[in-house]
Amino acid sequence: MQNEMPSNTQANKQGMDFLDLGSGRPLGAIVERSKTIFRLFAPRALRVTVTFFQDLENPAPDTRELIRMDDGVWEETHHRNLHGWYYYFHVYSPKPDIAENGMEDPDHSGQDREKDNVLEDAEDTGDGHPKTDGVQSDASDTQTDTEGRNPDSPDDPPLPILDPYALAAVSPAGPGIVWDKNKWPGNKTAKRKTFTTPAYSDLVIIEAHIRDLLKEAPITLEEEERLGFSGLEKWVREDGCYLKSLGVNTIELQPLQEIGDHYAKEDYHWGYMPVNYFAPDSSYSLHPERGSQIEEFRSLVKSFHDEGFAVLIDVVYNHVGNPNPLYLIDDEYYFHRDGKGGLTNWSGCGNDVRCEAPMARRLIIDSLRHFIEYYDVDGFRFDLAHLIGVEVLEEVESALRKVKPSVILIAEPWSFRGHLGLDLKHTGFASWNDGFREFIYRYLCGEGNQEGLHYFMGGSTRHLTAGPTQTVNYVESHDDRCWIDKITENPEHRGDHPTATDRRRTHLACAIIMCSLGIPMISAGQDGLRSKQGIDNSYRDGDVNAIDYQRIIEYAGTHDYFRNWIRFRLSERGKAFRLATTPANSFFRYFGAEQSSATAIQYNADKSHDATCLLFAVNPHKTVMHIHMSEGPDLSRWKQIADHERFEERGLGTMRFRFQGGVLMLPPLSCGLWEEG
Incomplete structure (x- = not known):
């Protein structure tokens, strides 16, 4: 018929x-x-x-x-x-x-x-x-x-x-x-879960690609296991797993819904060209013809939960890869057109989905609910969320919180068409903070100012956010050049042999991220001075993107520096960095060097929170800076627990920064953390 x-x-x-x-x-x-x-x-x-x-x-x-x-x-x-x-x-x-x-x-x-x-x-x-x-x-x-x-x-x-x-x-x-x-493994695992998703304020995120984590992982695996879900589960359960050593509590996996634009199972891809939103990617499974990806991904999520990690997945609803099923079903219903009838391309990927269309909106919500109900994932990061639109994102939040009230929702708030960061202030979404990313880069190269640093380290609450948990603070992600290649003193952005200054600036970036109100995020390998040899778009280069675990051993001091900052932030003593709501202005006290961007920030200065008083100071310049604190705390009575190379929770035993006559002397390219008492 x-x-x-x-x-x-x-x-x-x-x-x-x-x-x-x-x-x-x-x-x-x-x-x-x-x-x-x-x-x-x-x-x-x-x-x-x-x-x-x-x-x-x-x-x-x-x-x-x-x-x-x-x-x-x-x-x-x-x-x-x-x-x-x-x-x-x-x-x-x-x-x-x-x-x-x-x-x-x-x-x-x-x-x-x-x-x-x-x-x-x-x-x-x-x-x-x-x-x-x-x-x-x-x-x-x-x-x-x-x-x-x-x-x-x-x-x-x-x-x-x-x-x-x-x-x-x-x-x-x-x-x-x-x-x-009805034959689903565990039959809706979300109803049997025992893992508790951390609050937004307690998240420390690492962004990672499945194959980047596995290619050089120091564990015995079959070659096919290094391609996907089953191999990553084995790596996560290993005692020496890199992720457990680092101490983060949340992993954000790059896209893993069925991925297009590749034709051989072993082809490397970042995953930002989806062709289906319900199916875990077939190329990440051992036996896709049997549907083994269903059990393999479900088991992977469980392994992360068993080891104390929340699981976020990066989802791409703003465009569709090839072969494009939605286009073949009804191109005009599912995709935006320009004035001449052609496809718009604000995504930069060839098409823009009409996310506001009733059945596109339903497809988004149904598939997200599916990954919560049947795989027990903890949340999502929305690629180019500006193209999805605030109204659809609001509906997504409303629908998902009914299924999982603790769901974590993060937006990449821009596209080639604009930015919606401010429009999300009334929602429960957090956003990747590109302003933070670019400011910290300039600041640590000596081009910033004290006021800008105070704004971003305070959770961007004076403009961008309604509360500190709406900002994801980071300096490196999968996109563009990695941190070390971006800031290196070497020509042609070659950070593969970083200078001492490159390494020092990396330590300062880590300290700033971990001391900032909001959600800290690092990129896998950043703690080992990961370099992509200056390449600014490595989306198909698995060899370049693979985590070099031997390099992390080579720069073990930097790895330990990240690890210690993360551990302190997540501890009871680091509560002052993990505020869920915007504090009163009196929570902070600021001190600075004259005609310089070097500064010190005191946390819980008004004793308004049940948290230890802390003070963080940073000098991004190559000369000594003096911070005048005559009206501030007497640091001679406080305990310095970190500087730009060391982190000792019991306090630095030697070579502490000099504090005399209300003046704190900061060495070149340095930072420090003090604890009251």
């Missing part, structure tokens, strides 16, 4: 707008005892089919027509439990409207060009269809039109589509795998 749907132009003439269509029906492949229901939202499709089969090597495919409902959803019920079977959809879309003058309707201009761009990276098997690991069309070797059909044979099927709601996939091109949720 074929059910016609009005075209965009026809719908508008009839007072309908397909862009506002939505449905509350469960979507995907839904197993209910002895039957499997296939549902797909395709509001303008002329026809939709589903093809399913049990054997990848020798498929005997069964293709069924779906029936269109009145809300843009297509449905077919097969009276058999197809758990573990493979499937994909075909969507037959309308041709571009032709105006009376014989030209394409301007609302559809640019589709041919953009369709080619969207599909150009799909691996060609010689038949005009992307490779699907053993499941290919019988179509002849001919050119396809903009909808993936052979223009000379209009009855040929369009490209096979990986179900956006598939719970597992064999590869980025599909097929999807039917999965009975």
